[in-house]
Amino acid sequence: NAGVTQTPKFRVLKTGQSMTLLCAQDMNHEYMYWYRQDPGMGLRLIHYSVGEGTTAKGEVPDGYNVSRLKKQNFLLGLESAAPSQTSVYFCASSQPGLATDTQYFGPGTRLTVL
Amino acid sequence: ELKVEQNPLFLSMQEGKNYTIYCNYSTTSDRLYWYRQDPGKSLESLFVLLSNGAVKQEGRLMASLDTKARLSTLHITAAVHDLSATYFCAVTETSGSRLTFGEGTQLTVNP
Numbered sequence: 001n002a003g004v005t006q007t008p009k010f011r012v013l014k015t016g017q018s019m020t021l022l023c024a025q026d027m028n029h030e031y032m033y034w035y036r037q038d039p040g041m042g043l044r045l046i047h048y049s050v051g052e053g054t055t056a057k058g059e060v061p062d063g064y065n066v067s068r069l070k071k072q073n074f075l076l077g078l079e080s081a082a083p084s085q086t087s088v089y090f091c092a093s094s095q096p097g098l099a100t101d102t103q104y105f106g107p108g109t110r111l112t113v114l
Numbered sequence: 115e116l117k118v119e120q121n122p123l124f125l126s127m128q129e130g131k132n133y134t135i136y137c138n139y140s141t142t143s144d145r146l147y148w149y150r151q152d153p154g155k156s157l158e159s160l161f162v163l164l165s166n167g168a169v170k171q172e173g174r175l176m177a178s179l180d181t182k183a184r185l186s187t188l189h190i191t192a193a194v195h196d197l198s199a200t201y202f203c204a205v206t207e208t209s210g211s212r213l214t215f216g217e218g219t220q221l222t223v224n225p
Contacts, residue, residue: 042200042215043204043213045213045214101162103159103161105156107156
């Protein structure tokens with residue numbers, strides 16, 4: 001049981017380049033989330049999904065797109081990377097309706113945009 | 115807009131001492147989470163507090179929730195070095211499952 005995995009672990013981009021971050025979970029969770037973590041700001045929600053084929057905007061969605069074509073996968077895309085998107089990105093998943101519907105986090109992707 | 119504030123943001127304490135981290139939130143919610151993050155690592159769930167007056171304990175950590183005061187506390191008893199980490203509280207809005215995180219409390223326990 002791998003839990004939540006993220007690919008890649010590290011990436012360096014030049015301004016204007018594009019990339020996709022992949023999140024996969026094997027817990028059959030309905031909900032999945034993408035966060036970014038910046039020093040002194042905690043975690044901020046970028047986009048989330050409450051089921052296969054659905055996505056919604058979070059607190060800081062600008063410059064990002066997401067897709068949830070399969071229940072177990074949640075992709076985060078940067079179409080034209082900017083230095084302000086340098087951050088650590090965490091994916092999480094959860095199952096609603098449980099008494100303890102805690103979110104389970106992946107190991108993170110450290111992205112640097114030059 | 116839901117806001118979550120933690121204090122202190124930085125805490126340096128000696129082994130064996132007790133201390134409390136506070137988490138205040140701005141709107142109605144009856145579900146609060148505490149997470150731990152070690153440097154360069156992911157977040158690990160510590161506690162889920164589901165109702166007013168809820169108290170949970172694990173080892174040297176005890177968390178409580180007062181929904182009327184919109185306050186949760188994380189109490190550390192007889193701190194040890196292994197507790198050094200950043201601790202986050204997070205709150206869900208009652209209408210959904212989105213979490214809003216506090217800024218985190220960076221705890222350093224010195225020998």
